[in-house]
Amino acid sequence: MMIFGSSERGEKMDAARRIMRVLAICCLCNMASHAEQRNKTDDADNNKEKAVTIELTKLEITDSSLGLNYKIRNGSDRDVWVCSEPSSIPFEVYLTYDKQVLLIRKRLDVPCHMVWRAPPTPATYTRLSPGAVQPDSLLIDIPVAPRSIYATLDTAEVVQTVRCLALEIGYYDEDLPALVRRIFEVADEFNPESWNLDPNIREVYFRGLAVRSALSGFYVINKDPYGEGRVYVEYSHQALAGEKVLRMQINGVAIPYKGRIERLVQ
Numbered sequence: 001m002m003i004f005g006s007s008e009r010g011e012k013m014d015a016a017r018r019i020m021r022v023l024a025i026c027c028l029c030n031m032a033s034h035a036e037q038r039n040k041t042d043d044a045d046n047n048k049e050k051a052v053t054i055e056l057t058k059l060e061i062t063d064s065s066l067g068l069n070y071k072i073r074n075g076s077d078r079d080v081w082v083c084s085e086p087s088s089i090p091f092e093v094y095l096t097y098d099k100q101v102l103l104i105r106k107r108l109d110v111p112c113h114m115v116w117r118a119p120p121t122p123a124t125y126t127r128l129s130p131g132a133v134q135p136d137s138l139l140i141d142i143p144v145a146p147r148s149i150y151a152t153l154d155t156a157e158v159v160q161t162v163r164c165l166a167l168e169i170g171y172y173d174e175d176l177p178a179l180v181r182r183i184f185e186v187a188d189e190f191n192p193e194s195w196n197l198d199p200n201i202r203e204v205y206f207r208g209l210a211v212r213s214a215l216s217g218f219y220v221i222n223k224d225p226y227g228e229g230r231v232y233v234e235y236s237h238q239a240l241a242g243e244k245v246l247r248m249q250i251n252g253v254a255i256p257y258k259g260r261i262e263r264l265v266q
Contacts, residue, residue, distance in 0.1 A: 050076050052128075052173060054246040057135070059165075059253075066140040066255060068104070072169065072246065074128040081125040081176040081231060082134060083107060083169060083243075087149045088121040091138060094146040094153060095162060095261040102144060102162040102255055103262075107170035108233060109243035112150040113265050120149055122221060122232035125176055143256035150235070153260040162255045169246040176233075177225045179242065180211070180218055187212035210239035 058069035074080050083106045086092060093104045108123045128134050144162075146153055172179070187208040214236035225231040233240070 052076060052080055052171060052244075052246065054167075054169060054248050056248055056250065058137075059250060061142070061253065061255060063142065065142055066138075066144060068138045068140075068165075068167065069135070070137075070167065070248065071133050071135045072128065072171075073133045074130055076173060077130050078173070079130065079175065080128050080171050080173045082128050082171040083123055084126045084136075084230070085124040086170075087123055087235075089147055089149065092147055092149055092151055093140060093144060094148055094151055095158065095160075095257050095259075097154075097262040097264040099158065099160065099261060100162075101164045101166050101249075102257060103166050103168065104138065104140075105168040105170075107168055107243065107245060108235060109170060109238055109241065110150050111238060111265070112235070113152045114150065120235055122234045125172065125231050125233060127226075127229045127231075128171075143258040146259040146261075152263045152265050154263040155260065157258065157260050159258045160256075162257050163251065163253060165250045165253050165255060167248045170243045171246060172243055174242070177222065177231050180215060180233075180240070183208045183211050183240075184215075184218075207239050207241070211236055214239055 053073050053075060054070055055073065056068075056070050058067065060067040072082055084090075086106050086108055091104050091106050093102065095101070096103055126134070143159075190206075190209060215234050217234065218232075221232045
């Protein structure tokens with residue numbers, strides 16, 4: 001039998017205590033790590049819940065029509081403004097330049113190389129309150145023929161079956177009327193003669209002036225945007241930035257298409 005002295009026993013007890021403390025610290029660190037990971041996951045879930053989302057509720061393709069039902073949900077904590085009509089027609093639809101996607105879109109912040117005899121009518125953005133859901137539907141004759149406002153279409157026509165359908169909806173996740181008002185307030189501080197800058201310089205370096213010029217009739221056509229719950233926005237040649245896009249894509253469909261396709265403009 002081995003007999004230990006009091007000092008040796010004390011050293012062994014101190015060593016055991018140190019080991020227990022290390023184990024306890026490791027356990028606490030492990031618990032903290034799991035808690036941190038859980039918090040990160042919770043934050044991601046919360047951000048997902050607070051997002052603006054789009055969901056397909058019904059898709060029906062018959063010999064004569066394409067029916068599409070969807071709903072937009074505002075999961076954020078503020079009002080958002082969703083494009084309900086990009087102009088005088090409720091949506092654009094066309095086959096993309098690669099002939100792969102039938103694109104339906106309601107957006108205003110898009111490039112345009114068209115030359116109009118008269119500018120298109122303003123787009124309509126509808127206010128969607130926090131937690132609100134906005135259902136909508138589209139009905140398009142088959143074979144689908146292109147409808148274009150801002151997209152540039154080629155001259156040649158195609159006849160084919162499209163296997164992919166995409167829907168794009170533009171929205172502002174901020175107070176859109178207030179955004180335009182703030183831009184106007186800053187732009188109005190400039191000398192009006194400066195509005196006659198070279199268009200390229202104005203577009204790149206003084207976009208607020210370009211917005212002020214393009215949306216010159218904003219207050220005339222928007223008497224009470226908050227009361228009406230909608231705001232009308234003229235096309236600004238992408239001077240007014242900040243529009244976000246909800247996109248939904250459906251593969252494996254069979255949709256007859258007849259007409260011109262998108263032309264890729266360099």
